[in-house]
Amino acid sequence: MDTDIALILTLDGITTGAIYVLIALGTVLIFSVTRVIFVPFGDIAAFSALTLAAIQLGRLPGTVWLVVVLAALALVMETVDLVRRGDLPRLPRAALLYGLLPCLPPAIAWLTTGMKLPMALQMLVALSLILPIAPLIDRIAFRPLAGASTLILLIVAVAVHFAISGLALLFFGPEGFRTEPISTASFDLFGLTITFQMALMVASAVIFSGLLFLYFEHTISGKSLKATASNRTGARLVGIRPVRAGTLAFLLASALGGLSGLLIGPVTTLYYDSGFIIGLKAFVGAIIGGLVSYPVTAIGALLVGVLESFASFYDSALKETIVFSALIPILLWRSFLTGSHDEEDEEIEG
Amino acid sequence: MSALLDVARLSVNYGKVEAVTNVSISVAPGQIVTIIGPNGAGKTTLLSAIMGLVKSRGIVRYDGMDVARLGVEDRLANGLCLVPESRELFGDMSVHDNLLLGAYLYRHDATYIRDSFERVFGLFPRLAERRTQIANTLSGGERQMLALGRALMAKPRLLMLDEPSLGLAPLIVREIFRIIASLRTLGVSVLLVEQNARAALETADFGYVLETGELSLEGRASDLLHDQRVTATYLGGHT
Ligand SMILES: Nc1ncnc2c1ncn2[C@@H]1O[C@H](COP(=O)(O)OP(=O)(O)O)[C@@H](O)[C@H]1O
Ligand SMILES: [Mg+2]
Numbered sequence: 001m002d003t004d005i006a007l008i009l010t011l012d013g014i015t016t017g018a019i020y021v022l023i024a025l026g027t028v029l030i031f032s033v034t035r036v037i038f039v040p041f042g043d044i045a046a047f048s049a050l051t052l053a054a055i056q057l058g059r060l061p062g063t064v065w066l067v068v069v070l071a072a073l074a075l076v077m078e079t080v081d082l083v084r085r086g087d088l089p090r091l092p093r094a095a096l097l098y099g100l101l102p103c104l105p106p107a108i109a110w111l112t113t114g115m116k117l118p119m120a121l122q123m124l125v126a127l128s129l130i131l132p133i134a135p136l137i138d139r140i141a142f143r144p145l146a147g148a149s150t151l152i153l154l155i156v157a158v159a160v161h162f163a164i165s166g167l168a169l170l171f172f173g174p175e176g177f178r179t180e181p182i183s184t185a186s187f188d189l190f191g192l193t194i195t196f197q198m199a200l201m202v203a204s205a206v207i208f209s210g211l212l213f214l215y216f217e218h219t220i221s222g223k224s225l226k227a228t229a230s231n232r233t234g235a236r237l238v239g240i241r242p243v244r245a246g247t248l249a250f251l252l253a254s255a256l257g258g259l260s261g262l263l264i265g266p267v268t269t270l271y272y273d274s275g276f277i278i279g280l281k282a283f284v285g286a287i288i289g290g291l292v293s294y295p296v297t298a299i300g301a302l303l304v305g306v307l308e309s310f311a312s313f314y315d316s317a318l319k320e321t322i323v324f325s326a327l328i329p330i331l332l333w334r335s336f337l338t339g340s341h342d343e344e345d346e347e348i349e350g
Numbered sequence: 351m352s353a354l355l356d357v358a359r360l361s362v363n364y365g366k367v368e369a370v371t372n373v374s375i376s377v378a379p380g381q382i383v384t385i386i387g388p389n390g391a392g393k394t395t396l397l398s399a400i401m402g403l404v405k406s407r408g409i410v411r412y413d414g415m416d417v418a419r420l421g422v423e424d425r426l427a428n429g430l431c432l433v434p435e436s437r438e439l440f441g442d443m444s445v446h447d448n449l450l451l452g453a454y455l456y457r458h459d460a461t462y463i464r465d466s467f468e469r470v471f472g473l474f475p476r477l478a479e480r481r482t483q484i485a486n487t488l489s490g491g492e493r494q495m496l497a498l499g500r501a502l503m504a505k506p507r508l509l510m511l512d513e514p515s516l517g518l519a520p521l522i523v524r525e526i527f528r529i530i531a532s533l534r535t536l537g538v539s540v541l542l543v544e545q546n547a548r549a550a551l552e553t554a555d556f557g558y559v560l561e562t563g564e565l566s567l568e569g570r571a572s573d574l575l576h577d578q579r580v581t582a583t584y585l586g587g588h589t
Contacts (some may be wrong), residue, residue, distance in 0.1 A: 215500045220450065220457045225453050227440045233403070234438035238504060239455040 017305020018205035023282035024301040026253035032229035033249040039157040042279020048261025052126040053177035062171025064106040070136040071102040102132035130258030134250040154341035179265035355477035360408035369395040382540040384550040387560035393543040401432040429507030441486040454502030470499040510541045547584035
């Protein structure tokens with residue numbers, strides 16, 4: 001291999017890795033705040049691309065029904081909970097939060113179906129449809145299990161993934177879609193051709209990682225999430241509701257997942273079930289960061305992208321195998337580094 | 351004057367084991383009340399139950415209302431505040447951020463937050479010097495000061511302190527008790543759990559003795575200091 005090819009492969013890998021960065025950061029965020037390993041994360045990215053594709057084809061995206069179904073389930077559960085606790089004064093608020101609010105984006109999507117909106121608005125509609133998904137899943141599947149072990153939460157997360165991709169098959173159908181490119185422009189950098197799309201993917205990863213960092217370091221809301229991740233009892237004792245922190249984490253994650261979907265939509269053909277493998281690769285990045293460190297996670301996700309790119313050059317049939325095999329040395333290395341760390345974590349939870 | 355906190359026949363179970371049995375205590379506004387007792391008596395459990403961290407039977411009235419249906423966060427919003435034995439600091443965050451989050455419920459009130467920082471830094475100048483330091487790297491005494499400071503940021507009316515002197519050097523213990531005594535002037539009532547019985551009784555107005563989950567003795571702190579059973583068991587036999 002000459003350096004030119006190596007450079008191209010690296011560049012390609014960084015571009016793909018940029019998407020994994022966004023999803024991996026979201027995975028760490030959700031895990032640290034709620035202890036849930038959010039397996040359906042990749043699904044959300046795929047739905048986002050499929051939603052945009054449907055909008056561009058002038059169809060009503062299946063996401064509309066997905067969101068409505070999830071909102072209805074969440075509303076029923078919340079109502080039953082409130083009635084059982086005799087907390088009737090909070091019913092209107094629940095109706096607003098779980099009934100009305102999540103159904104606004106579907107209403108907008110429905111009203112604008114078939115309109116030739118500018119691309120930026122199409123993306124906004126798609127993203128707003130994606131936003132409620134993860135918080136609603138949280139309400140339906142994870143919140144009733146507060147206090148369950150990480151393993152139980154993981155099992156439920158896997159179940160949610162299968163349920164969600166089942167619904168996705170129903171709503172999106174089995175065929176694959178690609179969204180229109182945001183721009184077909186390209187430019188030369190040191191003799192390499194870089195498309196505008198690639199630059200956008202990398203720039204988005206940098207910008208949104210930066211925003212996430214600023215959010216954690218400089219806003220009280222971000223700090224409340226950090227605090228919940230750091231010490232749940234401590235967070236409760238200063239008045240931070242774990243439920244609220246969880247919702248916030250899932251909402252941010254939904255945004256990151258949705259954004260990644262919009263970015264890969266034009267470069268990859270996506271099917272209703274394409275998300276899983278994307279989420280899994282991002283998860284490898286999150287594992288490199290030990291599900292705690294955001295910077296290491298970002299680097300890890302980039303590495304996964306580059307590894308995948310080189311692997312597919314050598315043997316495209318084996319690329320997934322190579323990427324996931326990399327998990328084994330990573331896990332060995334991590335358990336080596338943090339041999340006693342896990343026990344401490346358990347204590348804090350207990 | 352009616353009591354700020356009124357606990358009646360409170361019991362707590364861990365599974366089949368009863369850790370607290372039929373405990374009734376009360377704290378009047380402006381008072382410092384202490385609960386002393388040996389390790390494992392159920393002191394921590396009692397405070398956790400009052401705060402709503404563990405389930406309990408019996409009645410907890412705070413400021414005239416039954417708080418049974420209120421969660422931890424709602425009790426805090428009413429000024430009921432706990433500094434737990436395990437401190438529960440945000441270990442990987444700075445001193446400043448720990449304090450700031452103490453005022454989480456008042457996050458939209460910039461004036462309150464600024465004034466509270468000033469008040470806490472006034473009480474604990476050490477925290478002001480170390481405001482950018484990460485909580486985990488503080489000494490034991492500083493961690494306790496941070497835990498106290500964080501609680502004071504939450505606008506407490508009744509501050510429950512679980513063994514604030516635990517594991518601290520004598521000089522720092524004195525400092526902590528001086529600050530607890532000064533809380534009265536800030537209008538904060540205190541429910542103080544301590545194993546350091548002498549210092550606690552010297553600081554408090556009223557005292558309870560908790561043994562194996564049940565109250566065995568109660569009275570004015572100055573009386574308990576001279577009570578034979580208390581001196582024999584908790585004050586090392588000297589008066
Ligand atoms: N989480 C728990 N689960 C089961 N038993 C507990 C738990 N916490 C405390 N206990 C038991 O309850 C009793 C009272 O403990 P605790 O309230 O910590 O006492 P103290 O604070 O007075 O030392 C002890 O026997 C202790 O072993
Ligand atoms: Mg204790």
